[in-house]
Amino acid sequence: MSTKTSTLMTWHKDKRVDDGIMRHPADSMACNFILSMLIPGPNGPGDAIDTYLQPLIEELKELWEVGIETYDASARKNFKLHVSLLWTINDFPAYVNLSGWSTKGKLACPCCNKNTSSTRLTNGKKQCYMGHRRYLPHNHKWRNDKKSFDGTEERRLSPHMRSGIEILNQVRDLEGLQLSKDSKKRKKISHENRNDNWNKKIIFFELPYWKSLLLRHNLDVMHIEKNTCDNIMGTIMNVKVKTKDTI
Ligand SMILES: [Zn+2]
Incomplete structure (x- = not known):
């Protein structure tokens, strides 16, 4: 471990002001600073x-x-x-x-574990994962908004973290x-x-x-950002094969 890392660790333990305000990742419930990488190939x-x-x-x-x-x-x-x-x-x-x-x-x-909310699409035959209004506060107006979503009201609570x-x-x-x-x-x-x-x-x-x-x-955020961006671009630009706007 480098000198810099050990000084940083002791600083957060001894000097950091714990006043409930989020200024640095170290103020969160869990924070991360050491990384090592492993990338298995196709025969992993x-x-x-x-x-x-x-x-x-x-x-x-x-x-x-x-x-x-x-x-x-x-x-x-x-x-x-x-x-x-x-x-x-x-x-x-x-x-x-x-x-x-x-x-x-x-x-x-x-x-979501056993409480994963999923539907099999009739035409696309793919599993899709809806029901994210479960995570909204219980009195949130989107929970009653049938029209903008899938024609249903959402009454379920969010699944608890296992x-x-x-x-x-x-x-x-x-x-x-x-x-x-x-x-x-x-x-x-x-x-x-x-x-x-x-x-x-x-x-x-x-x-x-x-x-x-x-x-x-x-x-890791990198892959999700890239895939989400690809899907949105593919759909709004109506790119063949890439669009998610199918039957
Ligand atoms: Zn989930």
């Missing part, structure tokens, strides 16, 4: 990535439990540094490999499942029977603090 391990993450998880466990002797340049002395993994940052396709929640089908949203402990409970029975890209070796998980979209219990749960984290998996 998919769900079996957990096998390759084993050495990393071992090292992270040691860094959390035992810690490592580190020099603090601002205080000019050694101290025992303990390290925790805050979360993963990934695009939507990689979300399934890192979180274990399948991002396909009618329950594609990992946050804690790590709840998720651990949902994946309990997937412990020790053989992870492989090879369809002959892989045990096929029927999501119909499970009533959820879990493919596996991820290796990150071996970290003692993983179930207590506020955020575990985050989507």
Whole structure:
């Protein structure tokens, strides 16, 4: 870790004024500042990535439990540094490999979990994810606005955010499942029977603090911005193949 990073860390702990005003990412409930990158190619391990993450998880466990002797340049002395993994940052396709929640089908949203709101389009045959008025305040006027939306009023509350402990409970029975890209070796998980979209219990749960984290998996803004922009442009410019305005 660089001197700059350690000074920044201690500054936020000792000097930052906690007055409820948001001025810096460090004022939020969770903030992020260290990144390392991993980009698997087309022959990447998919769900079996957990096998390759084993050495990393071992090292992270040691860094959390035992810690490592580190020099603090601002205080000019050694101290025992303990390290925790805050979360993963990934695009939507990689979300399934890192979180274990399948991002396909009618329950594609990992946050809405079993309460994902979806409809299969009669003509397009695609799954689409509507019902976002659920997130509005209960008395918001758009909730009653049938005409501008899909002809319905929205009365449902937003789904609650699942804690790590709840998720651990949902994946309990997937412990020790053989992870492989090879369809002959892989045990096929029927999501119909499970009533959820879990493919596996991820290796990150071996970290003692993983179930207590506020955020575990985050989507990177870059891909979403690009895809959203592509879809809007493709639709308003009526670009062949790219437009979403189909029958
Ligand atoms: Zn959702």
